[in-house]
Structures are given as C-alpha cells and as structure tokens.
Amino acid sequence: MALSKELFDAILNGDAKRAHAATETALAEGAEPMQLIADSMVPAMDEVGKLFEAEEYFVPELLLAGRAMKSAMELIKPLLVASGQKMAVRVIIGTVKGDLHDIGKNIVASMLEGSGFEVIDLGADVSPEAFVAAVKERQPHIVCMSALLTVTMPAMKTTIDALSKAGVRTQVKVLLGGAPVTSQYAKEIGADGYSENANGAVGLVKSLLAVA
Amino acid sequence: MALSKELFDAILNGDAKRAHAATETALAEGAEPMQLIADSMVPAMDEVGKLFEAEEYFVPELLLAGRAMKSAMELIKPLLVASGQKMAVRVIIGTVKGDLHDIGKNIVASMLEGSGFEVIDLGADVSPEAFVAAVKERQPHIVCMSALLTVTMPAMKTTIDALSKAGVRTQVKVLLGGAPVTSQYAKEIGADGYSENANGAVGLVKSLLAVA
Amino acid sequence: MMITETVLKYSTLAIQRPDDLLYGVSPLPLACGLGLTIGAGQVFPEVNFTLPAMNIESGTWPVVVAHYDEMASQILRRAVSLGVHGIVLEFELLPPMTDHPVWGAEITAVLKRHLATAHEKYHLPCALRVTPTDIRDQQKPPLMRTGEPWRQLKQSLELCAKAGADILSIESIGGKEVHDQALMYGDFSGIVFALGVLAPRDMSWLWAQIGQICAAHPGVVSGGDSACGFANTAMQLAHQKMLPEVLAAVVRAMSAVRSLSAFEQGAVGPSKDCAYEGPILKAITGRPIAMEGKSASCAHFSPVGNIAAAMCDLWSNESVQNVRLLSGNAPEAYTELLAYDCRLMNTAACAPGGALQLRNWMVASDEWLSPQAAVLSPDAIIRIAAAIVATDTPYHRVIAAGQAAVQVLKDGVAEQKLHLSRKELQWLARIDEALERFPAEEDALLVDLEAQYGSLYDKASYGL
Amino acid sequence: MMITETVLKYSTLAIQRPDDLLYGVSPLPLACGLGLTIGAGQVFPEVNFTLPAMNIESGTWPVVVAHYDEMASQILRRAVSLGVHGIVLEFELLPPMTDHPVWGAEITAVLKRHLATAHEKYHLPCALRVTPTDIRDQQKPPLMRTGEPWRQLKQSLELCAKAGADILSIESIGGKEVHDQALMYGDFSGIVFALGVLAPRDMSWLWAQIGQICAAHPGVVSGGDSACGFANTAMQLAHQKMLPEVLAAVVRAMSAVRSLSAFEQGAVGPSKDCAYEGPILKAITGRPIAMEGKSASCAHFSPVGNIAAAMCDLWSNESVQNVRLLSGNAPEAYTELLAYDCRLMNTAACAPGGALQLRNWMVASDEWLSPQAAVLSPDAIIRIAAAIVATDTPYHRVIAAGQAAVQVLKDGVAEQKLHLSRKELQWLARIDEALERFPAEEDALLVDLEAQYGSLYDKASYGL
Numbered sequence A, B: 001m002a003l004s005k006e007l008f009d010a011i012l013n014g015d016a017k018r019a020h021a022a023t024e025t026a027l028a029e030g031a032e033p034m035q036l037i038a039d040s041m042v043p044a045m046d047e048v049g050k051l052f053e054a055e056e057y058f059v060p061e062l063l064l065a066g067r068a069m070k071s072a073m074e075l076i077k078p079l080l081v082a083s084g085q086k087m088a089v090r091v092i093i094g095t096v097k098g099d100l101h102d103i104g105k106n107i108v109a110s111m112l113e114g115s116g117f118e119v120i121d122l123g124a125d126v127s128p129e130a131f132v133a134a135v136k137e138r139q140p141h142i143v144c145m146s147a148l149l150t151v152t153m154p155a156m157k158t159t160i161d162a163l164s165k166a167g168v169r170t171q172v173k174v175l176l177g178g179a180p181v182t183s184q185y186a187k188e189i190g191a192d193g194y195s196e197n198a199n200g201a202v203g204l205v206k207s208l209l210a211v212a
Numbered sequence C, D: 001m002m003i004t005e006t007v008l009k010y011s012t013l014a015i016q017r018p019d020d021l022l023y024g025v026s027p028l029p030l031a032c033g034l035g036l037t038i039g040a041g042q043v044f045p046e047v048n049f050t051l052p053a054m055n056i057e058s059g060t061w062p063v064v065v066a067h068y069d070e071m072a073s074q075i076l077r078r079a080v081s082l083g084v085h086g087i088v089l090e091f092e093l094l095p096p097m098t099d100h101p102v103w104g105a106e107i108t109a110v111l112k113r114h115l116a117t118a119h120e121k122y123h124l125p126c127a128l129r130v131t132p133t134d135i136r137d138q139q140k141p142p143l144m145r146t147g148e149p150w151r152q153l154k155q156s157l158e159l160c161a162k163a164g165a166d167i168l169s170i171e172s173i174g175g176k177e178v179h180d181q182a183l184m185y186g187d188f189s190g191i192v193f194a195l196g197v198l199a200p201r202d203m204s205w206l207w208a209q210i211g212q213i214c215a216a217h218p219g220v221v222s223g224g225d226s227a228c229g230f231a232n233t234a235m236q237l238a239h240q241k242m243l244p245e246v247l248a249a250v251v252r253a254m255s256a257v258r259s260l261s262a263f264e265q266g267a268v269g270p271s272k273d274c275a276y277e278g279p280i281l282k283a284i285t286g287r288p289i290a291m292e293g294k295s296a297s298c299a300h301f302s303p304v305g306n307i308a309a310a311m312c313d314l315w316s317n318e319s320v321q322n323v324r325l326l327s328g329n330a331p332e333a334y335t336e337l338l339a340y341d342c343r344l345m346n347t348a349a350c351a352p353g354g355a356l357q358l359r360n361w362m363v364a365s366d367e368w369l370s371p372q373a374a375v376l377s378p379d380a381i382i383r384i385a386a387a388i389v390a391t392d393t394p395y396h397r398v399i400a401a402g403q404a405a406v407q408v409l410k411d412g413v414a415e416q417k418l419h420l421s422r423k424e425l426q427w428l429a430r431i432d433e434a435l436e437r438f439p440a441e442e443d444a445l446l447v448d449l450e451a452q453y454g455s456l457y458d459k460a461s462y463g464l
Ligand SMILES: [Zn+2]
Pocket: C171, C226, C228, C232, C274
C-alpha cells in the first residue's frame, strides 16, 4: 500500500521517472500487475481528471500525468500480455483527409491514453482508405476523427461511408470532433457521437463504452 | 397619336382618372384596343420600370402608375374578351401557410400587375391545398409564393410537393421570394426560381416567360 | 367630437435637454428580474435569439426546446465568461408558439431556469423579456378585441407571465392593415390615419389588458411596444430603395405616438429593442429603453448603426438564428459583440463627461449620412418629443411629430449638413405639404378616408 | 557560435511613447491597391470571408467561384451603401486552392474585378490582400524549403500576385511542429526554442522569398505574417481552459519576434488581422497593422474584443462563412459591423485628442480583465517592444519579450489591478522562473532539446 501511494503520487504530479521506479519496486516486491493498475494507476488518473474538471489542472498537468502513467504501463503491459489478460479499449484517431490541424486531435489522443485506453494515432490528413485499413487490421472499439476546417468536414462523411462499404462500420463506434462540427451534422452523416472539445471527447468515449 | 400621348403621360404620372378619361376618348375616336395597349400603355409602363430601375421612381410612383394602367384596362378588357383576343400571362401569388407577412407579396403583386400580367392574389397564410385548387381552377402560368419567417419556409416545400402530387406541377413555373429564402433553397425544394427582392421578381417572371 | 379612448398622460418631457439624453441613464430606472436595475448608469446586453429554418409542430417540439436550451446555455456561458454586469434575454415567440400558448410558456420556463441558475451560481443580474406574437391579423379585416386569435394571444401573455417572464412586451399591429397599403402608395393621409387614429386606439386598449395581466402576476412588468411593423417596414423598404428615406424618417418620428400609448397605460419600460423611436419615448417618459443598431446586423441592415446606441439602456441584437459560425453558434457570437459594446460604453461612462463624449461621437458618426439617422440625434429627439407633448390627441401628436421631423430634415438641408438627392428633396416637400393639409379633427379624416380604406379595418376593433 | 540566418534591422522604436500608439495612424503609412492609403489617419474595414461547409474539387469549382463572386458583390454593396472611406478585402486561400495554385489565382482575379468595378463606379479606395495557406506541414517532419508543398506554395504566391493581389500575406508555420507539442506540455524550453530559433529562421527565409515575388510584380506589396498557429492556438486553448491565460499572454508577447522577421525582410504592412502581436510590430516598425477583436466573434471568441481595436489601422472580422442570417449573408452582416466600428473611430479621431480618448476607453474596458488583454495595452506594448529591440538575436529577443510580458502581469497583480486565480499565479511564477534559466546562447538550447524535440523538425529546413 505504501508503494502504491508512491505510484499514485508520481502519476498525480506527472513525474514519469518516479512512476517508473515506483512500479519497478512494486513488481519486484511481488505486486500483482492488475492490482497495481486498479489500486494506484486508475485512481490517480481519476483524480487527475477531477482536478482538470475543477479547473485546478490544465492540459499540461494532464498530459504529464498521462506520460507518467504510460511509463508505468511500459513495465506492466508485457506482464499482462504474458498472462493472457485483456488490455483496455482500443481507439483509432486521426484528422480527416485534407485537414492538417492536429493539435486538438493530439490533445484528445493524449487524454484518452491518460484515461487508460490504447490509442492508435493515425496522424493528420488520413484518407478514408487508411481509416478502413486501420480498422480492419487493429480491430478498435472506437474511431475518432476530427476536422478543423469546414471544407474538410465532408471527408468525415466519405470516411464513414467507406467504413460501411468495407463492412466494418458496425464493429466500431465513430466519434467526431472539431470546431465546425455539430451534433446535428454528426447525426446526419451517421456518426455515433460528437464532442465540441477535448474534455468532452473522453467523457463521450467512456459513456459510449459504459466504462465507469 | 395625341391621345395616345395623353394616356402615356397619365400612366407615367400615376393619374388614374386622367388615364381612364384618355382611354375613353381614344376608344370613342375609334382607336384599336390592342393598338392602345401596344402604343401607349406598354411603353408607359416600360418607362415607369426604367425610372424605377434608375432610382428616379420609388414604389409609390410605380404602384400609382399601375393603378392608372388598371383603370385604363377596365375599359379595354371587355373589348378584348369580346373580340376573342388573349389576355396577358396569369400569375397566382400568396404567402405560404403560417406566414402572415404580406407587404412584400403585395408589392410584387402590384408590380406584376403594373407590368401587364394578370395577377390573382390568394392573400396571406395560403395552404398548399388552396394553392393546388387555384392552379387547377385558374390555370396560371406562374405561381409565386413568399415566406418572411424562416419557420414558415418549409411550407414552400410542402406546397411544391402538393402541386406535384396533384399532377399540376409541370404546368406552372414556381417562384419563391422572401428574406430568408436563398436560391440554393429554391433549387433544393424544386422551385424554378427565386428573387431576393420585389424588383427582381418582375424581371424573373419576364425572363422565365421570355416576355420582353 | 368623437370620444377618444386613449389616455394622454404626458404633457411635459422627463428629459428636457439633449445633453441629458444619455445611454445607460434614465430618470426612472427599472428594477426587474433577478437583481437587475436598468437605466441606473450602465448599459446591458439584451440578447434575442431564434430558431433556424425548421417546422414547429408536435413532432419537432423536442428539437425546438433543445434549440432554446442550447442557445440560453451558450449565451449565458459567454456572458459570464466576459463578466457582463447584467443581461436581459428576450424570447420572441414565433407564431405557432402563440397559437399554442402552452408552447410559449414551456420555452419561457426553460429560459427562466437558465437565468435563475446563472443568477445563483454567478450572481449575474438578469431578466427575461417575453414577447408573444401579435397574431390578431389572421383574418381580413383583422379582429383586434374579439375572436380566437385575441383569446390565444391573451392566454399566451398570461401563461408566459406565470411561467417566469419578468418583462412582457409585444410588437402590436393595430392599424397596420391600413398603414401597409398607405405606405406602399406613399399616401400620407392613410399613414397619419393609421398611426394617429387606429394604432393609438388599439395600443391603449391592448396595453390596458397587458397592464391587468402584469398586475395579476407580481414581479412581472409591463415593458413596451415597438412600431416595428410600421417604421421598420418603412426603413427596410427605404433600404431596398422602394421608398424614400425621408418618408421612412418621418414615419419613424410619427410612430412614437402609438408606442407612447403603452406607457400611458402603465408600461414602465424597457421599450422594445427594434423600437428605434425609443429615445423619443425615453425623453417623454423618463423610462429606460432597449435599442439595436450595428449589433443587429444579423437581423437587418440599417443606416443608424452607431447613433442607435447613443441613448440606449439595453443594447440588443434584434434576432439571430441558432446557426453555426466558425466560432460557435451565432447567438453566442452576437452576445460577445454586445458585451464588448456595452463594456466600452460603461467604461467611458466612468469618466466625467465620458458618456456624453462617446454619445456625441456615436451621434456624429451617423447623423447626417441619412435622414433616418438625422431624426435620431438627441437634438432631433427632443424637438420631436416636445412637439408631441405640446399637443392634445394622438392624431394631433402624429401630425406634430411629422412636422417636427420634416423641420429637422429641412434644417439639415438648409445648413448643408444633410445631402439629399433631387428625388428625396421632392418627397420631403411633398410630405411637408401633405402635413399642412390635414383636417383639424380626426373625425373628418375618418370620413375622408372611408372609401379608400374603410374595407381594410374593422371599426369595432378600434372602438369606432 | 552558430551562424544566424536572420537579419536584425530594428534596434529602436518607431513609436516611443504609449500615447503615440493610436488607431488609424502609423509613422509609415502604406499606399497600395486602388487609391488606398493605410495608416494615414483613418481606420478601414478589412473583410475576410470564406466558404460554407462544402467539398472543393473540380466538380464543385463553379459553386466555389459563385460563392466568392456573391460574397464580394454583397460586401462591396454594403460598403458603398454605408459610404466607407476605404476597404480591404482579404482572400485567405483554403488548402486545396493553394495545392492547385491556378484555383487560388482564379478567385483572386474574380475578387479584384469586383474591387476594380467598385473603384471605377464609386471611387472606393480599396485593396485586395491575398493569403495563401502555408501547406508545408504535409509530412512529418515538415520540409520548409524544398519539396512539392513549398513549390506549390511559391507558385500560389506568384500566380496570386500576377492575378491581382495588392498585398501578399501568409500565416506561416515554421517552428509550429515543435511549438504545438511544447505548448501542450507547458514546456517553456520548447516554446522559446520554437519561437526564438526555428520560427524566425523560417520567417526570414520565407519572407525573403515573398519579397522577391513582390519585387517581380510591381504594385504588389509584402504585407505581413501572423503568429496565428502559435499565439492564437494558445489563446484558443486558454479560452477552453486547457491552458493558463498567463501562458497564452506570454506566448503572445514572445510571438512578436518571429512576426517581426517579415518586416526585417522588407514587409511594409499591413500585418495580418489575426496577428494580435500587431501593435508590437507597429511600435517597432512604424508600419500599419490590421487587427480584429469583437468584430471577429464570427470566427473565434477572445478576451481582447475592444483593446484589439485601440491601435489598429485596418479593422477585420478574421473570417466569416457565406451562411445565411436573417438580414442577408453573414459576410455582408459583418461588413456592416466593421463599417460602423470604423465610422465611430474615425469620427472620434476628427476631434482634437479624440482618437487618444476613445483608444484609452477601448483599452481600459478590457485591460485588467484578462492577462491576454493586459499585455496588449499601449503601455505594455511599448515595454515589450522596447525589450525586443534592446537585444540582439531572435533567441534573446523572445526571452526578453517574455520577461517583459511577465513583468507587466506581475506589476498588474502587485498593483491589484489584475486578479488571477491561485493556479494562474502559480503558472506565472513557473514561467518567470523558466525564463531565468535559459542558456546564454541558442546553440546550447538546441543541444539540450535534441532528445525531446529533435525528431519533430528537419534541421536543414531551418539552415541548422
Ligand atoms: Zn421588431
């Protein structure tokens, strides 16, 4: 429990080195990997989320915490895979074709990662074909796409249509983000949800998966 | 020719009494009704239109001229009908269901009348059924409808759909007007044209009919 | 002589000197809503918002409510974020919401909830103005005091008052059935008859009713009316070059007489945003007014973008649809605009003489560029207001207001400040002459106009 | 020591006293376009407009052109109707229009035709600013000086110059690949490296190229850049509570160093509307600037709605889509807003001391309500500008600008004018400390940051 508190604090304060060390020590002392996640890491990230909600933390604190969590996970992940335990939900994310504005997308990706999801970032200017290929290959639960320009918004529809045509649309939830997008537009083009900001995006992913 | 000048001037100056008297005199002196229209009345209204275009005339001058022309036509119409000659193009006009704002519609109606069209004004808040009935009964060439409220715009589509369903859509040209309407909206709902102001509406009717 | 139903309460000016006619300050400030006092030194935004193009019917009702919910939340979010010192939301019912009074009341309650929350959470002083649609023009000639539309309208006013309206307003249309026709033909007899006889009679009757509804609902105040259907129609037609600007300017001045009737029946302001005749009302009654100008470019263009702000107590955007812009939704974007305009005015007002200085620049920037602006300068306002209170019936007042406005324009031309085209000058002379030729009493005018306009209006609706 | 590619032209201020930093007046006015002189006493609207949501491709190209045609005609109709004394239209190319340089040039020609007609018919002084998209970020790490995107961008600049642009601008993105990441992590080392080393190097190179293109096309002037991708990104993230306001404020001040590079390479203004760092550029160079504030509520919200106008020479709306409002299309509505704002400023400027008075109210209305406004007051601007010209490399200048901005904020807090939350105060202290700890020369920083940022940028693209 003492060690678990050390890991908790390290993540809360965004200290990646300390988080890594604390995890190493805990594992060496025989801590169960799953237990470490449940007792220290998830509560730490929950606390980070609460501080962000309360406007006590800004994005930098959030991202640093995520980075600390990730450095702990680097040690834990191989153990989980070895023991056949299932990893968290997988999310594919990218900005749509023609749109190079990726700062919002990057924040969402980091925040999702910080919340314990496995995030596959396809980057910016991602073609419908690339989205389809990634869905087929990586079998994600969620596809997030964003557009910052109104003129690239139509590419969201094209991408959703391509997922349908490839027969993989029903396997995933599709979420949209970006300033010009509206929930009505999301509905019109057949997406499953929309968030107007990065913060909402994480909540949306959680609510769609009914992950507490 | 002298008398024709008198009628021309009377219309140009919007003097209904004088126009009526001039027409009476001309007819008594044996003028051909059609000739009177072609030589005096149409040129007068053309001149009025030009003055309006040049911002020399405002709507009041235009409407008074139209009223003068109408008072002359009161004498001429029965003679034309008796001799089997064809009247001008027929236009049905009204504001759509739910929309009580008729001042713009009234101006368009008067301007069309002034331009020599036969105008049947259905008034304000006209239901799709009433438009259909009027088209069936009066066999107009043109149907003009206007909406001033964005919330009544959808009634334009309902009306066009009703005309189609009743099988009379192809017999008429449908024109839209009103501040919130756009040419794109007109296209989307299958209208034949749109004008953003009363002045444009007359030009639109003329161009659609290829009436000079 | 005919019995006039109208009460004439005002015979002097509450504000006598043009320099005392300032934005943010009224001799009789109004406390209303949740901790808001209007006209006590500061200008507040009044935000007005409406639906995008959509059907309003039972099936779409949840979407309608969601729109209003979203708009209120976004507007107040912006207002709080920009730290406005107070705000009024105006809910202008759309016709189907007045036809179905419970619908209008439902939206009223939704909006009031948002305001109550903002007041609780952020101590935001605020109020809700609710403006049912005047739906009494559904038949020709319209019935003003009887029939189903009036019953629905009355019920709408009552239910909205009950549901949380703080201020009741209406843009009433009594006399418009004659005015529309007269305006199109530039017929001054019909215009004066509509604005000086019919409209004040309907206003007096209607606003007495509204006064009773407010009396029955403690905390709800009787706000004021707008000559929108008269003077703003003229402004828009002038904007489209359909009518002369001078005609629109004179109609504006004359329209104040009918709008004043609301105050004579107990309205306490703020008068409606689109009532550009507001400064005349403020000079006469000392009550606060709402105005709109460049801030209402979402709703209509106007030649009075800055001068309209010069004497306002609330600064409004008239109406903006819930459509998306790059920044967010348009109602939120226009809230930001209003908030910054108010901030600037209130900042200037903190300096000694600052409000007067900024007001004078607002006035000077528009005054002589359009006849419609020229009749809105503080000087012109006081001249027109003084002419109104110096006479004894609405009919005489309308003529006096028209003559005062004509004189303002003629003086501007004579002093070579106002430059008019030949056509506008001809019309100004025509209007001047027409105003000279009116019979001494309205009875004679009524008889004169019977043939031309008698069929357009219902005499009983005006107590005639 | 590493060879710096940048030229440092300015070592003194063109405007030394805060009270000489006024809207409408620049020490070096700019004559450009069709009879327009900017910065010679009046503020003019700069209207910026864009497409609604739609695909841009060969099939939709006629619709695209029709939109621009409609927007230009409606904007100019309004401008003429309101009698503006001059106007600038800005055409910001969308990425596909820069990818296909002939497309951007085609729209440029369409817009210029509209301006030429308005100039001929109504003697409207006017100019066309054309701003191709900086599309060089299409691969990771981006190639700035080679590759297809740069060739397209260069061709776009050339073809637009040929097609009728009067002013060339760009919102360049050199260094953004590092800045984005550093900003998100609040890492001041990375921010200073991006703004003080990478961005000025790219700016110097790029604006030398633009200078050559302008030299080859007589009459086309080299306008200026915007730190949009840096400082406005920070502003937007602060607006969404993602980043501290104090961080955004300091980034704003520091971003002026890179934007100044354009002027060091021969740009003559007006700098870009969304470059809120503009007043710093004006103080240093004496060149006119475009600004935007409440007028840009269609494009983004901001805490600097009024203060942004205080020192502008052009007053802009940033960007508005061709969507329908109740009044007409949004570009026309925002033109009206800009025209009235300019009218008010120009009217005040006619009175002795009027511009200074109105400017002071604009400043006072926003200054202490947000750290981002606090660094934009004329006092703060002169302090930051003076700190910049007192040092000798972009790297040192960025640190000096940051320190000056921090000092402005600390003074505001000490004098109890600026009220910051505990979190904001912590961040301000953190930034203050970080700015103390930088190595003396940029070479050392480059080495320090290699591990963290080295993979994000291409050294050759910065002459490193
Ligand atoms: Zn109104």
